[in-house]
Every structure is written in structure tokens, then in C-alpha cells.
Amino acid sequence: MSVWDDLVGQEPVAEQLRAAVGTDGKMAHAWLFTGPPGAGRSAAARAFAAALQCTEEPRGCGHCPSCHQVLQGTHADLEVVRPAGLSYGVKETRALVLRASSAPSGGRWQIVLFEDAERATEGAANALLKAIEEPPPRTVWLLCTPSPDDLLVTIRSRCRLVTLRTPPVSAVAEVLALRDGVDPETAATVARAAQGHISRARRLAADPDARRRRAEVLAIPRRLTGVGPAVAAAEALVKAAEADAKEMTEELNETETGALRQALGESAKGRMPRGTAGALKDLEARQKSRATRVTRDSIDRALLDLASYYRDVLTLQLGAGTELVNTDLAAELRTAASQGTPEATLRRLDAIMDCRERLGANVNPLLAVEALTLALRTS
Structure with a gap:
């Protein structure tokens, strides 16, 4: 099983990315993955990142340590950015650009995978533009947005465009049945309900509460x-x-707060050292x-x-x-x-x-x- 198998209903995109992996030094250093919600923009970008770091032939084998680490998000030379809030600020972007400028520690490339890049503020987008205009020789930026128009035209013009489509219902249903063990009838039903949104279909198949909430929404017209x-x-x-x-x-939230309190030196009685209130x-x-x-x-x-x-x-x-x-x-x-x-x-x-x-x-x-x-x- 290769990394490209996760690109459900995206055969042309898989072919485009597979061809690009072999270009190495001539490859574009900034890529823009676009497509409707649920099309698999992040999955395609992550598969591409795994293939770029892959140590086997053909690239993107899916079973070597590098592929496995990238797919799990633990590779030392992969930085995954998921904006937690409504926007991603200039201060965070400048810190990201600084990290991205370092040489790979063990992999073939230093890769930044920026999900929901459209959430970058104007100042953040300008800071990102400077990094994309003059990237270090072994750094690759993978940006994900629903539409090319979501980014500054100056950023778009410096990126290689990868356009994903909404996966066919049949392809989503097949993935649910073969990989997730969902019975075929349920897989077909939730694939139609999700309208090609793969993660949404998985949640509807696995979570009765999600199905109940959807039924309540569909009851609104009456x-x-x-x-x-x-x-x-x-x-x-x-x-x-x-x-x-x-x-x-x-x-x-509980996990993040607990980890931060521990890192800041929380005492056995739950007291925090002075000067830590700001971080919390x-x-x-x-x-x-x-x-x-x-x-x-x-x-x-x-x-x-x-x-x-x-x-x-x-x-x-x-x-x-x-x-x-x-x-x-x-x-x-x-x-x-x-x-x-x-x-x-x-x-x-x-x-x-x-x-x-x-x-x-x-x-x-x-x-x-x-x-x-x-x-x-x-x-």
C-alpha cells in the first residue's frame, strides 16, 4: 500500500504529484493544494510530503520509516501547521518561517504543511510571501486552501497549483467498506449524505450522535x-x-492545559510559580x-x-x-x-x-x- 492510496477519487492529482517527486532539484518549492471541503487537500499534501521524504523506490512506498513518520506526523523535518483559531497571526508566521529556514536534520527536505492557510492575516500572508519568494534550497512549502482566491495573488503566482475535486460517492463508499469495515449499505448511505466529504462520511458511519444531529437538521423544513x-x-x-x-x-483543552501547567512547574498541591499566569x-x-x-x-x-x-x-x-x-x-x-x-x-x-x-x-x-x-x- 503506497501513500497515494489515501487520495480517494483523485487519480489525476496522484499522477501529478508522483511525477513531481522524481524531479528533485528542479521541483517547485511552494505548492498550493485547493479543493472543496472534504476533497482531501491535507491528505494529498501529507502524501506528497511522505513521498518527498521517502527513502525507497518508487518514492512514496508507504512502508519505510520516513513514510510512516510523515503520515503519523512525527517526522523531524515535517512541520504541520493547523490554525487553532479563526486566524493565524504575523508573530506565529515569522516564527514558522524561521523554523522552516533550517536545513533538514535527517530527511531529504524541510517541509512545512500549512493547513487552512486562508486563515493567515494580511500581515502573516506578507511574511509568508517573503519566505516563499526566496526559500532555502531544501525547504518545501505545502499550502492548503479551499480556493486559490483565498490567498494573495502574489503568493498564488509563486506556487504550483494542485486542484482536487469532490470525490465520487462511489469512491467514498468503497473506502469506507474496504478500509473501515463499514457495511456496504451504510457506507453508501453516509457517503451520499456527506456529499463526498470523506472525514464527514467516516464520522456519520461511526457516530450515532452525528447521524441524529443531521436528522434533526433535515427536520427543520417541516x-x-x-x-x-x-x-x-x-x-x-x-x-x-x-x-x-x-x-x-x-x-x-484539558490535555493542553495539564501539559502546560506541568511544563511551567505546577506543584503537587496544584500551585503555579509566579510569572506563569500570562502563559496560561x-x-x-x-x-x-x-x-x-x-x-x-x-x-x-x-x-x-x-x-x-x-x-x-x-x-x-x-x-x-x-x-x-x-x-x-x-x-x-x-x-x-x-x-x-x-x-x-x-x-x-x-x-x-x-x-x-x-x-x-x-x-x-x-x-x-x-x-x-x-x-x-x-x-
Whole structure:
């Protein structure tokens, strides 16, 4: 099994990266991996990093120590950056650039894999640009963003572009069945529900609570019987997203805080040395920022699930003949399609996309979702 096997439904990308590995000294020193959520941008970048560090032939064997260390995130010459909060600042970027300028300690390259690079602030992006313009000879930058337009044009122009597509539902279902042991029927169902988002499909297959929360989101259209129910539906959606974020971050927060307190010299009685309050406060601020981001990401996933409902309604109204995403709601979807018009359904889809944009602009989540549910009711 090679490192390229994790690139689900991305055969052209695997071929492009496999060819680039052999160019060595002539290879580009900055790469930009783009594609929709769930396409596997980070997985593709990590596979490429493993192949670049691989010590066997063909590169990217998947079983040598270097490949294994890169895939596990423990390779000494791989720096993985995952912005914890809503943004990544200039101070952090300058420290990252300094680390990236060092020579490889044992591997073939010094590699920086920057996930969600679009979260870099303007100052951070300018600091990153300087590093990409004049990289050390053995340093490679791998940047991941949903779209090339998410980065400064001056950064884009200096990167080799790798464009991933949404994986076919059949490819995602096959991976779940063969690698994760999910029964084929469930694999097909969650692959359709996730709309090609691989990690989302895995979570739906493994987590009953995730399936329950999705079902509650898909119940929103039939709950919009008045202003009061519409507002209540919005509140329930936001509270569910907050609970989901808390579940995802609580254990991580405790681990991080415990590790930092120990590193700063916590006594057996739980007392901290003088001068350590600032470090603990900084960690708490980062954790709050991460919780905000995770909450908004959770709401965004819910909005995409809701959009899939109206997408199915529109498909039926237009007689498109394509497969429904929510096949278990086929009867309800046909009723909704017969009671409305394609124009009204398109207005509802536009309202969902507007809500996503508002969330991206840091509008209060509850206000944004309340405005959405009221718009869905009146469209």
C-alpha cells in the first residue's frame, strides 16, 4: 500500500504529484493544494510530503520509516501547521518561517504543511510571501486552501497549483467498506449524505450522535410552521453546534492545559510559580478562539446538510433524474417539491448560502441562523 492510496477519487492529482517527486532539484518549492471541503487537500499534501521524504523506490512506498513518520506526523523535518483559531497571526508566521529556514536534520527536505492557510492575516500572508519568494534550497512549502482566491495573488503566482475535486460517492463508499469495515449499505448511505466529504462520511458511519444531529437538521423544513417555531429551530441548531464543538474540544483543552501547567512547574498541591499566569491566559484565549471556529464549522456543516434537502427538492421539481442525497426522505421530498416552485427553492438555497457568508464575516451565529429560518419560512 503506497501513500497515494489515501487520495480517494483523485487519480489525476496522484499522477501529478508522483511525477513531481522524481524531479528533485528542479521541483517547485511552494505548492498550493485547493479543493472543496472534504476533497482531501491535507491528505494529498501529507502524501506528497511522505513521498518527498521517502527513502525507497518508487518514492512514496508507504512502508519505510520516513513514510510512516510523515503520515503519523512525527517526522523531524515535517512541520504541520493547523490554525487553532479563526486566524493565524504575523508573530506565529515569522516564527514558522524561521523554523522552516533550517536545513533538514535527517530527511531529504524541510517541509512545512500549512493547513487552512486562508486563515493567515494580511500581515502573516506578507511574511509568508517573503519566505516563499526566496526559500532555502531544501525547504518545501505545502499550502492548503479551499480556493486559490483565498490567498494573495502574489503568493498564488509563486506556487504550483494542485486542484482536487469532490470525490465520487462511489469512491467514498468503497473506502469506507474496504478500509473501515463499514457495511456496504451504510457506507453508501453516509457517503451520499456527506456529499463526498470523506472525514464527514467516516464520522456519520461511526457516530450515532452525528447521524441524529443531521436528522434533526433535515427536520427543520417541516418545523417552519410559524415565526415562533422558526426561531426555536434556529436556536436548536446553534445549541447543537455548540454542544458538538464542546464535545470535540473539551478533552483536548484539558490535555493542553495539564501539559502546560506541568511544563511551567505546577506543584503537587496544584500551585503555579509566579510569572506563569500570562502563559496560561494565552492558552485559554487560543482555546476560546478554537472553540468559536469549531462551533462555526459545525454550523456550516449543518447548513450544507440543509442545503442538500433543498437540492433534492429542486432536483425533483426540475425532473433532473439525478440521485437524491437524502433517499430516506424521498416521500417527504416529493411532497415538498409538488407544493412549491423551483424559483422558491432557489431562493431558499440562496438564503442558506447568504447565511454561510454572514458566518464567515463573524456575524453572531444565532442572529444569522434566525434570519435564515425566517427566510426559509417566507420564501
